[in-house]
Amino acid sequence: MPRPLRLGVLVSGSGSNLQAILDACAARRICAEVAVVICNVPDAHALQRARDARVPAVVIPHREHARREDYDARVVSELRGRNVELVCLAGFMRIVTPVLLSAFPQRVINIHPSLLPAFPGMHAVRQAFLVGVRISGCTVHFVDEGTDSGPIVIQAAVPVVDGDSEESLGARILEQEHRIYPRAIELIARQRVQLDGRRVRIAGAEQAPAATIASPPVEDP
Ligand code: GRF
Numbered sequence: 001m002p003r004p005l006r007l008g009v010l011v012s013g014s015g016s017n018l019q020a021i022l023d024a025c026a027a028r029r030i031c032a033e034v035a036v037v038i039c040n041v042p043d044a045h046a047l048q049r050a051r052d053a054r055v056p057a058v059v060i061p062h063r064e065h066a067r068r069e070d071y072d073a074r075v076v077s078e079l080r081g082r083n084v085e086l087v088c089l090a091g092f093m094r095i096v097t098p099v100l101l102s103a104f105p106q107r108v109i110n111i112h113p114s115l116l117p118a119f120p121g122m123h124a125v126r127q128a129f130l131v132g133v134r135i136s137g138c139t140v141h142f143v144d145e146g147t148d149s150g151p152i153v154i155q156a157a158v159p160v161v162d163g164d165s166e167e168s169l170g171a172r173i174l175e176q177e178h179r180i181y182p183r184a185i186e187l188i189a190r191q192r193v194q195l196d197g198r199r200v201r202i203a204g205a206e207q208a209p210a211a212t213i214a215s216p217p218v219e220d221p
Pocket of ligand 1: 013014015016017018090091092111112113174177
């Protein structure tokens with residue numbers, strides 16, 4: 001196995017995606033390790049998950065920084081100090097600035113609970129539910145300076161069923177997030193991901209099955 005890719009995971013809340021990443025690393029399902037978890041909310045449950053996994057966790061409260069750029073500079077210094085190679089936003093409720101993006105060019109990814117470019121921004125599950133889409137899902141994408149607008153790495157579709165509520169739909173989407181986020185990290189760790197303008201090319205994923213709800217196909221461990 002090649003050397004594990006060093007991840008910096010940025011969180012603000014429950015950290016269930018962080019947990020999925022930690023579990024995939026621990027089980028060696030992906031060639032990566034969490035080098036540091038950075039959180040802007042001192043009492044976020046994600047911090048407990050990091051501690052339980054014996055992974056360094058750093059709280060950087062945003063209130064201590066007057067400007068977003070100053071906050072990001074502090075985050076960059078922490079990430080660099082831990083030799084982070086890929087930055088994973090996992091429920092990080094902050095807009096990131098060019099300070100972070102230019103320090104890690106094409107090395108910042110995010111998970112979003114909709115099939116982008118539909119429903120970017122806050123409350124994506126609610127937006128999709130209220131509009132009445134038949135299929136929603138989730139997306140891992142590279143982060144650029146827009147809101148949830150960067151090149152798409154992997155998506156999973158989640159059908160909306162009669163009787164769904166925003167909560168039940170959100171829970172099924174979250175299950176898929178936990179599958180595709182580690183999968184996207186693994187693709188990047190194995191150097192299978194190439195950016196071609198806005199398009200992401202995945203080496204070895206040229207043949208799509210006739211019917212699939214995840215593209216590229218998600219291989220279960
Ligand atoms: C997820 O729905 C993710 O898509 C969004 O924020 C939520 C984070 O959940 N960006 P968790 O903290 O990983 O449980």
